[in-house]
Amino acid sequence: MDFFGEQRRAVGQSRRLLVLFAIAVILIVVVVSGIVALGWIAFYDGEAMTRGPTPGEVIPVAVIAGLITLAVIALASWTRTSRLRQGGGVVAQELGGTLIPPDTTNPSYRRLRNVVEEMAIASGIPVPEIYVLEQEPGINAFAAGYTTSDAAIGVTRGCLEQMSRSELQGVIAHEFSHILNGDMRLNIRLVGLLFGILMLSILARMVMRGARGSRDSRGTAPILMVALAVAVIGSIGMFFGRLIKAGLSRQREYLADASAVQFTRDNTAVAGALKKIAITAQGSQLAMADGEEISHMLFGDGVGYSRLFATHPPLMDRIQRLDPGFRPEQLRDLAVQWQRRRKAEQEAEEAAELQDARNRFPGGLGSLPGSEALPGGVVGGVLAGAILAGGAASGSGTSAGEAGSAGSRPPTDTRDPSVARLVANPSLDHVRYAELIRADLPEALADAAHMHDHAIDLVLAVLVDAAGRAPAAHLERIAEHRGADSRAAVEALLPHFAQLHPVQRTPLLAIAFPALKRRPVPELMAFRELVDVLIHLDGEVSLFEYALGRDLASHLEEARHPSSARVFGTVHLPEVQAEAATVLAVLAMHGHEDDEAARQAYLKGLYTLLPQASIPYAPPQDWVAALDQALPKLDRLESVAKALLLEALLATLHHDGRITTQESELLRAVCAAVHCPLPPFLPQQAGGN
Incomplete structure (x- = not known):
């Protein structure tokens, strides 16, 4: 994946989206104004009926109707977009997603969390929040958010139950492609803009229901006709909105599939996930009523539109791009094979992947010294x-x-x-190395990174350990700012850093980020001030201290205000x-x-x-x-x-x-x-x- 090329493409598509949306809104406003003008002429009553309304009487009414229509669309789009600005987790929660508990012992949850963390470490970004749509038996997933700092990944219950680890890794790699190449931001904007057009139809139906209950049939007839016309126009607007959404989405899905194969170097993983969608009864369909709004954000087709409106390419086309020799008649045999798959085989697959990581890096994490330089010849x-x-x-x-x-x-x-193509473009070696980094984390530190109540103490412990020279002074400052309990928690974590390799520090902080950003804003502001105090406490700022402080400041700020990034x-x-x-x-x-x-x-x-x-x-x-x-x-x-x-x-x-x-x-x-x-x-x- 060409990261910078994809950025330029995303900018172009964003502009194209705004132009198409503006054209659609202008046409809707003009048509609504025209219909209101015709309705005003047709039902002009009283003395004026004998002569008909003058242009000076019709034009102001039509203009007012157009302005009201424009205001409705703009206000609805702004309201929806403002809601979405709270971050990708909002989308997941609206869809019924459940945040994975930090202390979960559920094997499926832990496997999903491990895969997401490994992909984030390999990509060089903070770990996204992880949600499960428990009520969705279909196989699907999505990524939502404005930036890497507020991103969230959601998977359905069907995806967790049906996917092997390698297939799940392929699905998550597909979603990370959307995170890294800017698709998420475009998708969020698309949801907000199209909601404004949808609101016209919703309001028109409300007016029609109210008018039907009125006893004054003569007085409500014009209102009914205008409301019906607006509802039709809103439906036409949604027609074009779906076309816009489909046109912008299809090619991105091919790209995300290809990027996932590049991440994992395994075309059978993504292809296998798509084949399972093809053979299961539920497929990738969502049971929820709101599936249409986020249909373009999903791994698979979630609403079952006709080919004209489909936000995803045909399933068999996607499969055959990844596995050119595959034929549809082979699906039946695959269904029989997968039914025989046992849990033990999945566990063996996970162990085999970790062993592959150790084989690729026989020196382990110690191959990359923390203080010694790495020779260029190696x-x-x-x-x-x-x-x-x-x-x-x-x-x-x-x-x-x-x-x-x-x-x-x-x-x-x-x-x-x-060189530029390596940005946001991890290889299989990066993924395997990330597996090794995550698997070899000291258990106490990994547990603290996942716990909402301990994430801040973990970051402070990283700083205290990195300082090394005067931990007592750092601990005193922590006690002054956060109390004795926080100091005790940091002191309890410090012995475990003896088992932490320097290359694991940044990934550990990336894993802690989802728990960290969920802390109350006042606490995070005080925490950032304390981090700055600790970094400058000894009068010197190391490269790692600066990197940590810079990462925290930028990621936490973007998580709070994602749309402003x-x-x-x-x-x-x-x-x-x-x-x-x-x-x-x-x-x-x-x-x-x-x-x-x-x-x-x-x-x-x-x-x-x-x-x-x-x-x-x-x-x-x-x-x-x-x-x-x-x-x-x-x-x-x-x-x-x-x-x-x-x-x-x-x-x-x-x-x-x-x-x-x-x-x-x-x-x-x-x-x-x-x-x-x-x-x-x-x-x-x-x-x-």
Whole structure:
């Protein structure tokens, strides 16, 4: 999946949606005004009947009717959209979804939670809230929200009961594709806009019911006729609304299927889920009455529209794209095979996946040291490897030293476009590595991450453990701000960090995020202040501390105000070249002990980003404040510029042929701040490849 290309596509589709909606609304307003005008003429009574109404009498009535219609549509759309702005969890709750309990012992729930957490870790985003639609026997799932910070994933009871672990992983990977490529935001807007048109039909039916109960048949006849006409127009509006929804949705489903295969490297997983939909009696149909409103957000067709209105491609077409040799007559044999599948086989499958993860990374998590650098000759992460491969492939013989020499400029064709494609684009290795990270988490820390009452204490414990030098002072501040109970909870968690590898810290925080963001707003505001106090307590801010604070601030703010997040920017590089240079200088300063090496690394990144720029290396003294000022401006960059920025960041970090865990954490925090989620760096793999 081309993340930046999909961003541009999402922007284009959003504009197209607004244009189509505006056209539909204008046509509806014009037609309603015309019908009201005709009704006014037809039922003009009294003395005026002999001469008929004048244009001066008809036009104001028609204009008022049009304005009322426009106001109804706008108010209904605004009201619905405002409700949806509360986050993806609102959609799941409206559909009857139940949030998975943090202390659940239900094997199906735990399996679902594990799969979602692994996919989130592999994708480099916070773990979404997870809901189960208990009353839905059909096989379906959805992702809802505006951003990765407020996202929610819902699955039906049928999906949990019918899917194997690999098939469930394929379904969740499909939904993560919608989260990562911007489909969720478009889907939410579509729900809000179309609700305004639907409201016309609802109000018209209410008026008709009221008019029928009136005794004054002569007086209510015009009202009935106008209400009937508006109801018909509203139905026509919904007709076109469904066409718009279908047109925008179908191709995205093919893309999400393909992306899920890319994540899992297993076309049988998604294809198997689709085949099970085909052979089960309920299929993917939803029993709820509100299924139509979110039909375009589902994994499978939830309402059973005709092909004209279908928001999903035909089921067999999707299956055969993933499994070209499959034929419909094979479904009967598959049904018999699946009925014989036992629970023990599912458990064996889960164990086999974890063993595959351990085989891929025989050194375990210890392969990626927390304090030692990873040599460039070994696998320093897929992203760093792509930078080196890009330089080799470019045919450039320019060395780092030559790049920094006076008057020299590396050729512009050294930019490797494959690097940008790694953003929001995890591979199977990332998924398996995420399984290993999650499976090897200390149980006490994993349990605390899932508990609403302990998530804040867990984050504070991460900070205290990372500080290392003066935990007593940190604990005193925690007691001052949150009380003795919170201090005791943090102290109880600290011994378990001896079993936590440094690469597990960021994933642990991602797992804790759903529980964290559900805390009351005043408590979260006080918590953020305390985090800032702890980060600056010893007078120094480490890379990890900055990354943690930055991630918390941005994700919690977006979770509170998801619709205000600017995911798609419009700013061009020349407008923010000073801010880009600042970020490159900070990365170079922290990634290289020698000043000259840092300068060379900075120049390598600068010339990757802005080949003609001549901005000297000047690392800021207060690098924390400098980053805080620069990142919001860089977040407004348009997608092509963001892709180039990412290449420059990686070129700077990997200039010395190594990337430490703390450097990778800072890089991922910077990427998250500019809405470019980055998969985790991978340790050295078997065979050295």
